[in-house]
Amino acid sequence: MAGKATIPGTGLIVVDMQVDFVTGSLAVPGATELLGPVNDIISLPFAYRVASKDFHPPGHISFATTHGKPLFETITIYPPEDLVAQTGGDITTIKERGLGQTLWPDHCVQGTRGAEIIPGLNVDDTFDIIAKGTHPGVECYSAFKDPWHLLRTDLEDKLHRHGVKDVYLVGLAGDYCVKATAIDAAKAGFNTFVVTDGVRSVSPGGKEYEEMKAAGVGIIDLVELKKRMQVA
Numbered sequence: 001m002a003g004k005a006t007i008p009g010t011g012l013i014v015v016d017m018q019v020d021f022v023t024g025s026l027a028v029p030g031a032t033e034l035l036g037p038v039n040d041i042i043s044l045p046f047a048y049r050v051a052s053k054d055f056h057p058p059g060h061i062s063f064a065t066t067h068g069k070p071l072f073e074t075i076t077i078y079p080p081e082d083l084v085a086q087t088g089g090d091i092t093t094i095k096e097r098g099l100g101q102t103l104w105p106d107h108c109v110q111g112t113r114g115a116e117i118i119p120g121l122n123v124d125d126t127f128d129i130i131a132k133g134t135h136p137g138v139e140c141y142s143a144f145k146d147p148w149h150l151l152r153t154d155l156e157d158k159l160h161r162h163g164v165k166d167v168y169l170v171g172l173a174g175d176y177c178v179k180a181t182a183i184d185a186a187k188a189g190f191n192t193f194v195v196t197d198g199v200r201s202v203s204p205g206g207k208e209y210e211e212m213k214a215a216g217v218g219i220i221d222l223v224e225l226k227k228r229m230q231v232a
Contacts, residue, residue, distance in 0.1 A: 006047040007229060011164035013155075013185070014038065014051040015143060015171030015178045017121050020107040020114035021054075028173045030200040035120055037197045037222065038170050042122045044229045048162035050155065051123045052143035052171075052181065054108035055115055055131035062139045064103035077101040079148040080137040087150050099147055101139055108133070130155050141180035144188065156188050166191045168225065170198025175208040186216040197222040 017038060018024075022031040042049065056062070064071045076098040084091050108115040117123050130153050132140040140146040143155050159167065167190040169182050178199055185192040194209070194217055201208060209219050220228075 004045060006045045008047055009163055009165040010046045010229070011048040011050070011159055011162065011167050011190075012042065012044075012046040013143065013167060013169045013171075013181060014042065014049070014121075014123060014127075015169060015181055016052055016054055016108075016173070017118055017123070017171050018053055018108055018114065019116050019118055021172045022118045024107065024114045025105040026107040028200050028202055029204075031172055034170075034172075034198060034200060035118065039120075039122050041168075041170055041195060041198050041222065041225065044226070044231055046168070046229075048128075048159070048164050049126060050128040050130060050143075050158065051117065052130040052132060052155075052177070053115065053117070054133045054177070055110055056108050056133045057110055057136045058106075059136055060106075060109075060133065060139075061137050062101060062104050062133070063106045065106055067103060069103055071103060071105060073103050074100050075103060077137075077139065079150060080135070083135070083138070083150040084148075089150075097148060099139075110134075128158055130158075141177045142184045143177070143181045144184040159185075159188075159190065164190065166228075167193070169194045172200060174199040174201035175203055176201075179208045179212055182212050182217045183215040191218075192216070193218040193220050193225070193228075195220055195222060195225050 059066050130143050138146045145152040167185045
């Protein structure tokens with residue numbers, strides 16, 4: 001957007017548009033359709049733009065191979081004791097904080113092609129990049145923080161620093177990382193909108209949009225977005 005007028009207070013979050021989620025080991029249905037629409041959205045005059053990336057170490061807790069269990073089985077995971085202690089939490093209650101975890105194929109591993117932003121997506125050096133899921137023992141769907149609030153990214157600080165009030169989200173997957181990031185954005189006080197033309201989900205049915213609406217997230221299409229961004 002260098003040299004172009006932007007609309008103050010607007011921010012775009014492009015969520016996890018990575019090779020493994022589009023054509024790789026954990027490809028989301030319909031994800032290959034998103035390149036054009038997301039590039040169209042990126043071209044709009046946002047004042048600030050950021051892209052998130054799953055960026056897992058080998059042996060991440062979300063990988064089926066880490067546990068020697070079948071793909072897509074659900075297990076219970078717990079917050080790592082060392083992180084709970086480091087953040088001043090009560091390690092005696094760890095077993096009360098278990099969460100269900102779907103076991104995925106290895107994906108978005110640090111240093112692999114699968115972790116890279118897909119070729120052709122116009123995520124350039126004007127974007128900030130937020131890496132998440134970097135701790136081997138913590139799953140992190142949201143680009144803001146993990147579900148136990150042990151590890152926070154600097155996304156919220158960056159949005160505030162750039163004066164963002166209205167946050168728009170696109171990317172993958174609608175029922176996982178887009179949903180979690182959008183809900184956390186709304187909880188943080190941003191006016192939050194998910195642009196459906198730029199999103200695909202793992203599961204059909206659209207239940208995630210109802211969950212986001214219930215959390216105060218607006219659900220809009222590209223036509224409405226362009227109206228909001230004052231683009232015909």
